[in-house]
Amino acid sequence: MTRQAKLGLPNLRGGAAVTDTQTKRPPAPHAAERARTIAARHGSAALLPQSGSRTSPLFHHVHPCGSTILLLSDEHPLVGQLWQTPRAEVTAMLEIADQAPVPLREPVRGLLWLTGWVTALDGEAARQEILAVADVRPDHRLLDAGHGASVLRLTPASMVIADAEGTSSIRPEQFASAAPDPFCGNEDHWLRHLEAAHSDVVDQLARHLPEELRTGHVRPLGLDRFGLRLRVETECDDHDVRIAFSKPVSTPQELAAELRRLMGCPFLSQR
DSSP states (O other): OOHHHHHTOOEEEOOTTOSOTTTOOOOOOOHHHHHHHHHHHTOOEEEEESSSOOBOOSEEEEOTTSOEEEEEETTSHHHHHHHHSTTOEEEEEEEEEEEOSSOOSSOEEEEEEEEEEEEEEOHHHHHHHHHHHHHHSOOGGGGGBTTTEEEEEEEEEEEEEEETTEEEEEOHHHHHHOOOOTTTTTHHHHHHHHHHHOHHHHHHHGGGSOGGGTTSEEEEEEEETTEEEEEEEOSSOEEEEEEEOSSOOOSHHHHHHHHHHHHTOSOTTOO
16 A cells, blocks of 8 residues: 555546656656645644644744744643753654645645654743744734743654655755745635636546546646646545646746646637
């Protein structure tokens, strides 16, 4: 059984611009870029200390360097453990789930694991961290820091991403040097709109699927600078199919042109 199967992740199939779907996959973002994208989406997270139970932090934020700020209730046992000894640290893993923007039978598109050391911050150090996060990501939950919630920092030693593209280990320096996908901030809105208002477009895109999958329930799953991803839900299985663009894109105008090309629209210069 593959790692994807163990995680409940669907099979990956090649799409457009692939001459041999059995031996060659369409181009896709590098693992570090995909990891940065998952981190930037701020999906649901779970903290798993080396000794202790799985818990969901009140808030988490992954900095571009991979260092992660967490808020946990002051009453959480891990917080008490960290404050028992000055400068104490514990080994833990943070799991971040990448959820599909449309309702699916299997909604998790990928998982990112950051493993390292967790320390508790106090006083000015905690205040500075919260202010730094608020500058780039204002969130009302940050107001709980120091008022029932403690500020923790996870310093990663290793990272692993698992999605339909595969499972890859990422060094922190690789993560830091990558950038999130240019469309990750708008992806959810665009795909929900595609699902709700443009089923005809999805039907046209489905022409690029392998013939044996065209009878399944086709749903918009993901979008990045290399292509579009569709989820095909069949009676017994799920398949993720990447449909490649003719070239990587970075602007909405370039994206629109590639989507028109995939739909077979002759007016590629139309805005």
